[in-house]
Structures are given as C-alpha cells and as structure tokens.
Amino acid sequence: xxxxxxxxxxxxxxxxxxxxxxxxxxxxxxxxxxxxxxxxxxxxxxxxxxxxxxxxxxxxxxxxxxxxxxxxxxxxxxxxxxxxxxxxxxxxxxxxxxxxxxxxxxxxxxxxxxxxxxxxxxxxxxxxxxxxxxxxxxxxxxxxxxxxxxxxxxxxxxxxxxxxxxxxxxxxxxxxxxxxxxxxxxxxxxxxxxxxxxxxxxxxxxxxxxxxxxxxxxxxxxxxxxxxxxxxxxxxxxxxxxxxxxxxxxx
Numbered sequence: 001x002x003x004x005x006x007x008x009x010x011x012x013x014x015x016x017x018x019x020x021x022x023x024x025x026x027x028x029x030x031x032x033x034x035x036x037x038x039x040x041x042x043x044x045x046x047x048x049x050x051x052x053x054x055x056x057x058x059x060x061x062x063x064x065x066x067x068x069x070x071x072x073x074x075x076x077x078x079x080x081x082x083x084x085x086x087x088x089x090x091x092x093x094x095x096x097x098x099x100x101x102x103x104x105x106x107x108x109x110x111x112x113x114x115x116x117x118x119x120x121x122x123x124x125x126x127x128x129x130x131x132x133x134x135x136x137x138x139x140x141x142x143x144x145x146x147x148x149x150x151x152x153x154x155x156x157x158x159x160x161x162x163x164x165x166x167x168x169x170x171x172x173x174x175x176x177x178x179x180x181x182x183x184x185x186x187x188x189x190x191x192x193x194x195x196x197x198x199x200x201x202x203x204x205x206x207x208x209x210x211x212x213x214x215x216x217x218x219x220x221x222x223x224x225x226x227x228x229x230x231x232x233x234x235x236x237x238x239x240x241x242x243x244x245x246x247x248x249x250x251x
Contacts, residue, residue: 007167007200008034008057013066015052026052028223039194039213042204044220054204058091058170059083088117092161096173098153100145106132106156107141113163131159151182171203184209
C-alpha cells in the first residue's frame with residue numbers, strides 16, 4: 001500500500017552524547033525518506049545507532065543537529081505540548097518489553113491513548129474491542145497482562161499502537177522477548193495490520209525474520225547508514241541473510 005506521500009523525512013541528523021571529556025557520536029549525519037505505507041526495518045549491531053535513530057523519529061529524544069519531519073512538520077521545533085500532541089495522534093509505539101500497565105485490563109490498556117486523545121469512553125471502548133478482535137484477542141479483553149502470554153501481551157501492544165489511527169507505528173525489537181514461533185506470529189500480524197490499514201511501520205530489530213516482510217532494510221553502522229536495500233535484493237534463509245549473487249560488487 002506504499003504511496004508517493006512522504007511521511008518521514010530525516011535530514012543530516014546527528015546525535016552526540018557528552019560522557020565526561022568524551023563525545024559519543026551516536027548518529028553522524030543521517031538522511032532518510034520513508035513513504036506512507038512502507039514497512040521498514042532498521043538493522044545493525046549493538047551500538048550502531050539504530051535505537052537512537054528510532055527514538056529521534058519518534059520524538060523521544062532531540063537531535064544535536066539536523067531535522068526530523070513527520071508529515072512535513074519539523075518535530076525538533078515543537079514545544080513539549082505540541083510534541084505530545086503529535087506523538088499521541090501521529091505515532092504508535094510497540095516496545096520489546098510490551099510496556100502494558102499491569103493493573104489495567106487489555107481493553108483498558110488499548111483505550112488509554114484514545115482517552116488521552118480526547119475520545120469519549122464509549123467510543124474508545126468500541127474501537128478498543130474492535131482492535132483486540134482484529135489481533136485475535138476478542139476473548140481476552142478483560143484479562144490483565146499477568147494473565148496473558150508474552151505473545152498475547154505483544155498483540156495488546158499492537159492494538160494499543162493502532163488505537164488513534166496513527167500515520168506511523170514504531171516497533172522497537174517487537175520480537176525480542178518472544179520465542180521463535182511466537183515472534184514469527186507477531187511479525188506476520190504486523191505485516192497484515194500494515195497492509196490492512198496502510199500504516200507505515202518502522203522497526204528497529206536484530207530479528208532476521210523481520211526481513212521477509214520488510215519493503216526496505218536500512219543497515220546502520222557507526223552512526224551512519226551503511227546501505228539501504230529493497231526486499232527483492234536480499235537472499236534470506238533460516239539463520240542468515242546474504243546479498244544476491246547479482247548484487248553489484250558481489251564476488
């Protein structure tokens with residue numbers, strides 16, 4: 001469902017952290033364009049900068065230099081209230097550790113962003129039930145997180161991320177705490193929800209299974225984009241990913 005509409009634009013993005021007398025360059029001039037409806041995976045070794053880039057796109061951290069545009073709005077220029085408004089309505093988040101509120105039911109967790117966004121309780125409950133049914137949890141709406149498996153909790157998190165019909169869903173290691181089979185289910189569910197709703201998904205991940213559903217893969221190393229490859233340029237098999245023999249420069 002990819003379109004020509006640019007939903008994310010990153011320009012000369014840099015992030016530096018001061019650690020005593022040392023400057024840590026987490027991002028070193030990132031340029032990136034993501035179109036509406038794309039499914040993007042950001043991959044790289046630990047410390048490569050992929051999580052920092054993820055946080056910048058989501059407005060969870062501010063750049064040292066450069067700009068991040070969401071629907072052509074420069075989020076670095078927004079004040080705290082404006083940024084909170086944009087995050088609530090434009091961006092959904094899925095985390096490795098689920099981040100569900102333990103004392104709330106699945107339905108209450110899903111409806112919370114809608115209540116914050118100004119929806120009436122009846123409207124929020126109706127949409128929350130619909131979303132939980134779509135992720136296969138229609139019979140678990142009144143269960144609390146402790147009464148759900150890891151895969152079920154991540155399904156609740158996916159429903160919550162879609163609560164306010166965002167333009168973008170950011171998924172940070174969404175399969176990191178799941179077993180192989182459950183992780184694959186979650187990946188396929190994310191892809192299905194992306195295709196059904198047209199939402200753009202950006203995932204920071206180590207999970208090679210994510211490549212099979214990605215439209216593009218952004219490889220990051222040492223704070224820079226090392227390579228950007230479309231899905232058809234990847235040769236994927238269990239446990240590994242290799243460039244196709246017809247890649248330029250492949251020996």
